[in-house]
Amino acid sequence: MNFNVASPETNEELFEVIAANQGRNFRFGAGCTDLLIELKKQPEKDLTVINLGYLNDPQFNSIENNDGSVRIGALVTANRITSDLTIQERLPVLYEAANQLASxxxxxxxxxxxxxxxxxxxxDMACALxxxxxxxxxLSANGKVRVVPIEDFFTGVRKTDLKENEILRSVQIPVNNSGEKVHSGFIKVGVRRSMECSVVSLAYHIQITxxxxxxxxxIAIGSVAPTIKFASSACEYLTGKRFSEIGSSESEEFATKILEYASPISDIRASAWYREEVLFNISKSIFE
Amino acid sequence: MPTDTHKITFTINGRKMERTISPSLLLIDLIREELSLKGTKPGCLEGECGACTVLINGDAISSCLYLAVNVNGKEITTIEGLSTDDRNAPFDPVQEAMIQHGGVQCGYCTPGMVMSIKAFQEHCEANRFVPGREEIKKAIEGNLCRCTGYTKIIDAVESLFEGE
Structure with missing residues (x-):
């Protein structure tokens, strides 16, 4: 494993490094916990890692609570997300996903x-988002900013909508401050509880007057399709219903709707059949 | 801008140092190979086992998944940094508790385990928080031990907070 490292500290330096590496082999590195494992297994030739560890820009580094939304910089760590009070209270699904990630x-x-x-x-956090x-x-290296809904951000297994001269700067999450109750959480099923790549995951965030x-x-599901899926018909099914009146037949119908979005594969971690069974059962379980 | 070598300045176990390193050097290799501190153990080298855990500015991280260039200006603590020259009390309370409770068997996971516990202990003390066994388990979730079955390690951690 041998690569060059460029460590921009300002936005200007970041733009310069991105521009200088167009047409060359480069990767961004933030926490580098996935990147280094990948590079150890499959070293790349003439690679430059654009190391974001010293980038000093609050738009990348901070959590901002605005009226009606929370903005989280791309370089915010999972630990900082778990210690943020607004996220703990208003967005439990994201708190739980960040808290269940790895170790x-x-x-x-x-x-x-x-x-x-x-x-x-x-x-994990992706599913919650x-x-x-x-x-x-x-953000692109020429300073232009564009915003895409998260579902369009993922275009395939390990593929995103990012162009060669672009970088993710932040995510913005709508937050309802009207005082409605939230029923929100993240269920991850794997072989063990820690350091586990999920076999099936389910993120849910329901607001109740x-x-x-x-x-x-x-409702979003992970590990059961090439990308994380938003289960719109299951969401529509719930909207307008009385939360306390959702019984076993409603929750089964809800789980059946979720299953329509799953197209799992069998691999070393689990069979497709098992993933579907588990997905159905955990989907039902959120109303128990 | 990219260069072939990088100059970094950092503090390790209280000692300030400056080193010129290759850009892709991992922190575990800086510690073990360049500084000859062999207490930090290489296990899976994929972040799964926690044997290589060290502290950066007091927080536990896996040194096998951390670029050495990113320690510039930071404070590293390895297992060697916990013991002292005092013959009457050579060990850190975490090490002492692990010995007293039989939390050490083959010993390979111990340095990493101790560093995770150290970070947790300081975090709890800073927040005046007395953890229960479930919180202790969560705190050492990133450290595998194939000998002890964890019970005695958890006992050792629990003992650090007794009387608080």
Missing amino acids: GQIRQVATIGGNLCTASPAG VALKAECEI ADDIITLAG
């Missing part, structure tokens, strides 16, 4: 931007 040593350095840009169908209908803010009506539902 403490990895959460200390792994970033939310890295989790998204790796674009693994098993990405799909359920939350987050938007990705993308004081008089028990579901006003918003976001």
Whole structure:
């Protein structure tokens, strides 16, 4: 494993390094926890790692609580997400996904931007962000900014919508401050509890008014398709219903709708059949 | 801009150092090969086992998945940094607790385990928090031990907070 490292500290330096590497082999490195494993297994020739470890820009590095949204810089680590009070209270699905990611040593350095840009169908924080209908803010080396819905950000297994001269700067998550209750969480099924790449994962975020009506539902599933899927028909099914009146037949119908979005493969971790069974059961379980 | 070697300045176990390194050098190799501190163990080298855990500015990280260039300006603590020259009390309380409770068997995971526990202990003390066994398990989730079955390690960690 041998590569060059460029460590831009300012936006200007970042733009310069990106521009200088167009047409060459380069990778971004934030926490580098996925990147280094990949490069150890498959070293790349003439590679430059654009190391974001010293990039000093609050737009990349901070969590901002705005009215009606939370903006999380791409370089914010999983650990910082788990210690943010607004995220703990208003976005439990993201808190739980960040808290279940890998291990403490990895959460200390792994970033939310890295989790998204790796674009693994098993990405934990990525799955939560799909359920939350987050938007990705993308910066290009010529200074232009564009925003894409997270579902369009993932284009395939380990593929994103990012162009060669672009970098993910932040994600923006809508937050309902009207005081509605949230029923929100992340369920990850794997072979063990820690350091586990999920076999199936389910992220759910449901908002309920004081008089028990579901006003918003976001459901995303991971590890059961080439990309993380947003289960729109399952969300529509819930919207408008009374939360406390969802019984076993409703939750089965809900789980059946979710299953329509799954097209799992059999691999070394689990068979397709098993993934579907588990997905059905954990989907039902969120109302128990 | 890219160069063939990088100059880094850092503190390790209280000692300030400057080194010129190759850009793709991993922190574990800086510690073990260039600084000859062999207490930090190479295990899986993929971040799964935690044997290579060290502290950066007090937080536990896996040194096998950390670029040495990223320690510039930071403080590293390895297992060697916990013991002292005092013959009457050579060990850190975490090490002492591991010995007292039989938390050490073959010993290979021990340096990494101790570093994770150290970071956790300091975090708990800073937040005046007394952890229960579930929180202790979560704190050492990134460290594999194939000998002890963890029970005695968890006992050792629990003992650090007794009387608080």
